[in-house]
Amino acid sequence: MNLDCERFSHEPRHCGGSANRWRSGKPRLGEPYPEDSQLRESCGIVAVIADEAARVAFFGLFALQHRGQESAGIATLDKGSIHVHKDVGLVSQVFRDQNLSALAGSIAIGHTRYSTTGKSSARNAQPFVIDTQYGPLALGHNGNIANAPVLRKTLLSRGLGLMTGSDSELLAMMLAGTQGSDWIERIEAAMKEWVGAYSLVILTAEGVYAVRDPWGFRPLAWGRIDAGGFAVASETSALRVMGCSFYEEIAPGEILHFDAKGLVQRARVDIDVPHAACSFEYVYFSRPDSVWNGKNIHAVRRLLGENLAKEAPVAADIVIPVPDSSIAAAIGYSRQSGIPFGEGLVKNRYIGRTFIEPTKALRRQGVALKFSPLRETLEGARIVLVDDSIVRGTTTAPLVKLCRQAGAREVHLRIASPRILHPCYMGVDMGTPSELIAVGKGEDEIARLLGADSLAYLSIEGLSEAIGVKGLCRACFDGQYPIPIDEGFTKESFETERSAEASGYQEIAGRGQI
Numbered sequence: 001m002n003l004d005c006e007r008f009s010h011e012p013r014h015c016g017g018s019a020n021r022w023r024s025g026k027p028r029l030g031e032p033y034p035e036d037s038q039l040r041e042s043c044g045i046v047a048v049i050a051d052e053a054a055r056v057a058f059f060g061l062f063a064l065q066h067r068g069q070e071s072a073g074i075a076t077l078d079k080g081s082i083h084v085h086k087d088v089g090l091v092s093q094v095f096r097d098q099n100l101s102a103l104a105g106s107i108a109i110g111h112t113r114y115s116t117t118g119k120s121s122a123r124n125a126q127p128f129v130i131d132t133q134y135g136p137l138a139l140g141h142n143g144n145i146a147n148a149p150v151l152r153k154t155l156l157s158r159g160l161g162l163m164t165g166s167d168s169e170l171l172a173m174m175l176a177g178t179q180g181s182d183w184i185e186r187i188e189a190a191m192k193e194w195v196g197a198y199s200l201v202i203l204t205a206e207g208v209y210a211v212r213d214p215w216g217f218r219p220l221a222w223g224r225i226d227a228g229g230f231a232v233a234s235e236t237s238a239l240r241v242m243g244c245s246f247y248e249e250i251a252p253g254e255i256l257h258f259d260a261k262g263l264v265q266r267a268r269v270d271i272d273v274p275h276a277a278c279s280f281e282y283v284y285f286s287r288p289d290s291v292w293n294g295k296n297i298h299a300v301r302r303l304l305g306e307n308l309a310k311e312a313p314v315a316a317d318i319v320i321p322v323p324d325s326s327i328a329a330a331i332g333y334s335r336q337s338g339i340p341f342g343e344g345l346v347k348n349r350y351i352g353r354t355f356i357e358p359t360k361a362l363r364r365q366g367v368a369l370k371f372s373p374l375r376e377t378l379e380g381a382r383i384v385l386v387d388d389s390i391v392r393g394t395t396t397a398p399l400v401k402l403c404r405q406a407g408a409r410e411v412h413l414r415i416a417s418p419r420i421l422h423p424c425y426m427g428v429d430m431g432t433p434s435e436l437i438a439v440g441k442g443e444d445e446i447a448r449l450l451g452a453d454s455l456a457y458l459s460i461e462g463l464s465e466a467i468g469v470k471g472l473c474r475a476c477f478d479g480q481y482p483i484p485i486d487e488g489f490t491k492e493s494f495e496t497e498r499s500a501e502a503s504g505y506q507e508i509a510g511r512g513q514i
C-alpha cells in the first residue's frame with residue numbers, strides 16, 4: 001500500500017513559516033495572526049476507542065486547541081486501513097461534518113499542532129501516516145526530540161527518506177524500521193534511542209498505543225468514557241469533555257495498548273532517568289481545569305500568586321491579572337496581600353485565532369487589538385499587574401503603557417514565575433537567549449525597559465513549593481537540563497538539516513488512506 005497523493009482532496013495550503021517569523025516581521029497571508037510574544041506549546045493529542053471515534057476525537061481536540069493552533073488532524077482505523085484528514089487551521093476550520101463522517105471506524109487518534117521543529121506547513125500536520133512492514137501506522141506527537149538531528153542523519157545514512165522537517169515523522173519512521181515481535185517491543189526498543197519530550201498516540205492495525213517519555217516532560221492521561229469506550233488525552237480536561245468521569249494519568253515511561261475491546265496491555269520501559277515534569281505546564285500551558293501529577297492547575301496557579309505576594313509585597317489599590325492565564329495567580333496575590341482583585345484589562349479571546357491578516361493601520365494598534373483597558377478600574381489607581389511569565393517582553397511593555405493611558409497612577413509588575421534565562425529544548429518555543437528579556441539584566445533594568453514602577457519575579461523556590469511535585473523540569477529558569485543538550489541545537493538548526501522539505505516536495509495536506 002502506498003500513500004497515494006492523488007487521493008488527497010485539498011489543494012496544498014502553506015502556513016509557510018517558523019515561529020521566528022513572528023518575531024521578525026509580519027505574518028504572511030495564511031498564517032495565523034500571532035498572539036504576541038507568549039510561549040507556544042508544541043501540541044495536543046487524543047486517542048479514542050468508541051463508537052463514532054472521529055467525532056469524539058474532534059471534541060477532545062477542540063478542548064486542547066490552546067496547545068496548538070496551526071494545524072489539526074484525525075486518523076481512524078477501519079477494517080485494517082487507516083483513514084486520515086488533516087490540514088492547517090484551527091480544529092473547527094479543519095473539520096466539517098462531511099469529513100468527520102468519512103473518517104469511519106471505532107478507533108481514532110487526533111492531533112492539534114504548534115510546530116517546535118519543522119515548518120508550519122500542511123505537510124507537517126499530524127497524525128503522520130505511513131505504511132510499514134508491520135502494516136499501516138499513524139502517529140501524533142506532543143513534545144520535542146532533542147537528539148533528532150543525530151537520529152535524522154542516521155536514518156538518512158541508511159537510505160531512508162523523510163518528507164518533512166518534523167521530529168515526529170522521524171519517530172514514525174524509526175518505529176517502522178525497528179525490529180520486535182509486536183508493537184510494544186518495537187516501541188520499547190525505539191524509546192531507548194529517543195532523548196527528549198514525547199507523549200505519543202500511535203495507531204496501528206492492532207489498535208492504539210499511548211506512550212509517555214521516561215522523564216515525563218508532558219502530561220498524558222487515559223479514561224473510561226461513561227457511555228462506553230476509552231480515551232487518551234494530553235490533559236484531563238479533554239478527557240472530561242470526551243465523556244470520561246474516571247481517568248488515570250499515564251506514568252513516565254509507560255506504554256498502554258488499547259484495542260477495540262479496551263485496555264489490553266500496560267508496559268513500562270526500563271530507562272533509568274530522573275523525572276522532569278515541565279513546570280511551565282503549571283505556569284501557563286495547561287488548562288486551569290486540568291489535573292497533572294495529582295495537582296489541579298488552577299489551584300497551583302493560585303499558590304504561585306500567594307507565594308509571589310509573600311516574596312514581593314507592594315503598596316497598591318488593586319490587583320489586576322493579564323487575562324486569561326494569569327487570573328488564578330492574581331487571585332492568589334490578592335488573597336495573600338489583602339489588596340482587592342479587579343478586572344482592568346479585557347481580552348478579545350479570538351484575535352490570536354484568526355487567519356486573516358489585519359490591515360497596516362490595525363497592526364499599528366499592537367496589543368490594543370487584543371486587550372482593552374477598563375478606565376473605570378484603572379483611573380487614578382496604583383495597580384499590581386500580575387502576569388504568569390515574561391519571555392521577550394514585547395507584549396508586557398505595551399500592556400503597561402495601555403494601563404497608564406487609561407489613567408493608572410502606578411504600575412507594579414509581579415510575575416508568577418522566575419526569570420526565563422535559558423531556551424527550552426523539550427517542546428516549548430522560547431527563542432534564543434538573546435531574545436529573552438531577562439538575560440543579563442536585573443529587575444530594576446527590566447522594569448525600566450517595560451515602563452513599570454517596579455517589577456518582581458517569583459523565586460525558583462516559590463515556584464517549586466507552589467507546584468509541590470517531585471521531579472520538575474525548571475531548565476528555562478535555572479539552566480539545569482534533565483537531558484544532555486547540544487547547545488547548538490535550535491529549531492532552525494534542525495530545519496536546515498532537512499533535505500526533502502527544502503527540495504519543494506509536493507504537499508499532501510488533506511484526506512488520505514493507507
Ligand code: SF4
Pocket residue numbers: 217277278279280281423424425426427428473474475476477
Ligand atoms: S525548559 Fe522550561 S518550558 Fe521547557 S520543559 Fe523545562 S520547564 Fe518546561
